[in-house]
Amino acid sequence: MTDVSIDDVAAAAGVHRSTVSRSFSNPAAVRAQTREHVLRIAAELGYSTNPLAQALRRRSSTLVPLVVPDITNPFFAELARATGAAAEARGYQLVLCVTDNDGSATAGYLNAMQAMYSPFGIVAPSTRVDLDALQASGSKNRVVVLDRSPDDPTVPTVTVDSRRGVELAFEHLADLGHRAIAYAPGIVGTHTAQDRREAYEQVAAGHGTPAVVLGAPDGADLGAGIVDHWLATPVRPTAIIASNDVIAFAVIAELGARGHRVPEDVSVVGFDGLELGAHVAPRLTSVRQPIGDLGRIAVELGERLLTDQPIRHEVLEPSLLIRSSTSGPRS
Amino acid sequence: MTDVSIDDVAAAAGVHRSTVSRSFSNPAAVRAQTREHVLRIAAELGYSTNPLAQALRRRSSTLVPLVVPDITNPFFAELARATGAAAEARGYQLVLCVTDNDGSATAGYLNAMQAMYSPFGIVAPSTRVDLDALQASGSKNRVVVLDRSPDDPTVPTVTVDSRRGVELAFEHLADLGHRAIAYAPGIVGTHTAQDRREAYEQVAAGHGTPAVVLGAPDGADLGAGIVDHWLATPVRPTAIIASNDVIAFAVIAELGARGHRVPEDVSVVGFDGLELGAHVAPRLTSVRQPIGDLGRIAVELGERLLTDQPIRHEVLEPSLLIRSSTSGPRS
DNA sequence: CTGAAAGCGCTTACAG
């Protein structure tokens, strides 16, 4: 590695340190000939600028934190990958911060990154973010919120239209002939679970169908409570919309363990559109979130913050991925 | 956030900057009374040390990179979580670096982190790491390699005993009465796939059974080639050991799509022991890797590097997680 | 035990 510093290059090139600095950071400010000479010497010496020293002096680094509740949920893994790629393409390095569903950890991460002069941060909150806490910590105005609906108009957000997603799922099932369509919520307290659940209730109401929300899962037993509830429902629903793909997998597993087949006995639709859903049995029909766009736009919104451009709230359209976990109901 | 610096605290406390520094970084070197006074003033002012400035001066930061090939594979996600927790517990921050299976990206990440004065790095390589390249880049002696067998004795490693894992799976199936046990390899070129495959061949030979290695999957079609091959095998195996859980999921999905049920028609054993395997249908029997230990030990081995202790190569024992994807063969 | 000084590797007004 390079333990050659800017002064080494300056000495070898016979110029002042500031000229070397400019050759890298502000090339237009130095005569072409000088610059080329400096750059060549630098290359020979294997010099590269020290990002730490740069950040300290500029009071701005290229480290951007992405705070997620649970990297073990493939949705956040895919999101991290997409966001990381977008960040890298723009010269940032993503620092992944995992709260393990402890919302209070978020402020800590953001503070730590602020101490490292992060230009901005990206938060994918699981529960309602404590924006006040972030504000108190002074980092509020340098944060973009991912995958949750805007509460505070001064924080830029990028989300997917939950209502539309649930609608897509519901209509697909209705078209197949289902009349009793239940909903399997996610872990209580997570905001996406909440949003989607409300969306489901609205959509069901819009179709003049009673809403059937099956018992929320607890951490240990993702599918069991839901399936218990389903079995106990008087007019047993012929289809289930799950609040996310992982819940859908769990519901299908639990159903299978009790001898009910998908889609023959029940249809199941997930929400997220994970890659993994194409590689499980049955291949999961799911509402696809445009994860790549989510990540890219989050980074873009972050950059806008740096130039004081107006705050934006982007809402992305979901689409439906029809695979094998849905079919017409048994007559 | 804190834009109060060490000099602000020094002024407010009526001491020299160096005394403030010592109060934080080397408390024993300052009189208890002075220290308490300084610390109180610092707290009042909301001061906290600037990690960037500290790293620049000390030439050592607390940022440790974890390089993984694919965060979208839940194995690496679980590994990242475990390693992150272990790192945090010891005062480091994990920086997740994803190569997307481009081995040449590893050296770049390590260089970048070295420029940030990382004390050491952790690499979970997918393909044989180019240790020579790392050496050339000077970072070789500050790297620990995760989840691959040692090639170069000077690099500390922590791995799981593949041979033993495959043995566990094989014997479980043999005990259930299976005689024709095939192997579904992972993506060609990944070292774990290679290790496990060799282990399978040895174990099969040890049992006096012919080894049947089903066609390797390509990225798009994880399960199809394997199932094609399985169907075409003259004496059709009644059980399949997959090189990892994701491959196992895909094989089961493909089997299901073609009307073969697991475990009724074929038993399938995975490798990794992912949490997710408990939430898919059928619940996946799998060789469990002690992922928490893997992460913790990786961090410990990294710390040993800092104090020039002898290099270690830890080999961890896998265990078998018996769930529902295996049963006796149909007679 | 405490202070004064030098310096980690860089950037950026300010002169010229």
Added chain:
DNA sequence: CTGAAAGCGCTTACAG
């Protein structure tokens, strides 16, 4: 266009 100087926020021998 280039140089000389000051300074980002800290640490650590070196004196005392």
